[in-house]
Amino acid sequence: MKKNILKRVLTLALAALLTLSLFACGKKNNDSSTSTSGATSYKVGICNYVDDASLNQIVDNIKTQLAAIGQEKGVTFEISYDNCNADSAVLNQIIANFIADKVDLMIGVATPVAVAMQAATEGTDIPVVFAAVSDPVSAGLVESLEAPGANITGTSDYLDTDAILDLIFAANPGAKNIALLYDQGQDSSTTPIKNAKAYLDKKGVSYKEYNGTTTDEISLAVSSIVADKADAVFTPTDNTVMTAELAIYETLAKAGIPHYTGADSFALNGAFLGYGVDYANLGVETANMVSGILLDGNKPATTPVLTFDNGTATINTDICKELGLNYDDLAKTFAPLCTKVQSIVTAENFDDLNK
Known part of the structure; x- marks a missing residue:
């Protein structure tokens, strides 16, 4: 009689432990999910240099293309956007905020923004993609257009x-x-x-x-x-x-x-x-470059800078x-x-x- 009671107690205890174990595993799995429906989320910080028609057009097309890619690939690009209005102090603060927010990638629109981002992310694993940098080699951003050589690449609006x-x-x-x-x-x-x-x-x-x-x-x-x-x-x-x-x-x-x-x-x-x-197209191609780095594992150091006709x-x-x-x-x-x-x-x- 005592043996049966002891056996029953052990069985109930084992069942309780198994239930707790399954519940704990399920809870851990839900907590580690990056987003709903199994989608993956990436944080992207975009900083614009000034408020003008060309640069705004680039930003608009980057956002639109990333949204389209996200829908197609089943991922989410969480975009943080700001404009420094050519103020270096504001620019540095924006970049510091991006770093504090642990963005997965930064986009710098125009040369001054790209240069500041490159300096601020040196020694980190945060890739930088620039847009509308006329002469990235002379600006010291890349070693060459074909092989940037650092954790940065992007699109150039080189002028003939x-x-x-x-x-x-x-x-x-x-x-x-x-x-x-x-x-x-x-x-x-x-x-x-x-x-x-x-x-x-x-x-x-x-x-x-x-x-x-x-x-x-x-x-x-x-x-x-x-x-x-x-x-x-x-x-x-x-x-x-x-x-x-x-x-x-x-x-x-x-x-x-x-x-x-x-x-x-x-x-x-x-x-x-x-x-x-075509700055609209430049924005689209900048977004495609971002997608290649975040989704396809492309390395900025070996991703050629894109130039246009x-x-x-x-x-x-x-x-x-x-x-x-x-x-x-x-x-x-x-x-x-x-x-x-x-x-x-x-x-x-x-x-x-x-x-």
């Missing part, structure tokens, strides 16, 4: 300066005085301005440099350009001038001076012409009329020098064109 200047002289073969408008502190302007000087020196055409670091300073520089009666203005992919474009385009147009620039967003904001990469010329037809020029005639003149010639009208953002 000679191609833009060719357009100036195709439209006005007699141009003799070219204004070079840019911010000396912008890394994206250093190489293109150097190349522009070499081009103009070889052609025997006079030029003068005009600089500014704020919208007010750029506006003053434009006043000097008008007073000096420049035949045309050249600006590369300079974020400071891009931010100021809405404040200066009318002054240049009224003076009859065409502004040739390194991105279609300048033309959107009132420049006569923007020549360069700079062959699209975007003409602002509003400014074209004000300058007394004919869009159709210009399109025919520029066609042999470009992959594509397209038109645009003045607006603050690309989304405004669809309203």
Whole structure:
């Protein structure tokens, strides 16, 4: 009798222990899940340098493409986005916040952001993907475009300066005085301005440099350009001038001076012409690169920097009329020098064109 009672007690105790063990295992499994429905979640920190049409377009397309990839692959990209507005102290704080939040990857839009991210993540395992860095080698971000060599890679909006200047002289073969408008502190302007000087020196055409670091300073520089009666203005992919474009385009147009620039967003904001990469596509390809690193295990150090065809010329037809020029005639003149010639009208953002 005692033996049966003891056997029954042992059986009940063993069953209780087994139940507790199964419950504990199940609880541990649920706690370790990164998200619901078995999906995996990745934290991505995006920092934009300034609020302008080109860079905003890049960010919008990065977000949209990551969302599409996430839906297709059954993963979630938790995006933290911020804009430092060209303030280095704010930029460093944003990056520090990303690190504290333990992001899986950082995206730096424009050269200053990419440089700061690379410095801040040195010695960590956080990969950095940059977007719209005009000269990543000269900026010290990568060893070469083909083999970055560090925990960073990305997309470049390298500018074919000679191609833009060719357009100036195709439209006005007699141009003799070219204004070079840019911010000396912008890394994206250093190489293109150097190349522009070499081009103009070889052609025997006079030029003068005009600089500014704020919208007010750029506006003053434009006043000097008008007073000096420049035949045309050249600006590369300079974020400071891009931010100021809405404040200066009318002054240049009224003076009859065409502004040739390194991105279609300048033309959107009132420049006569923007020549360069498709920033919407650049954003998409940046997101694809992020996906390759996080989902496919690609190593940034061996992932080539992606460059694009700079062959699209975007003409602002509003400014074209004000300058007394004919869009159709210009399109025919520029066609042999470009992959594509397209038109645009003045607006603050690309989304405004669809309203």
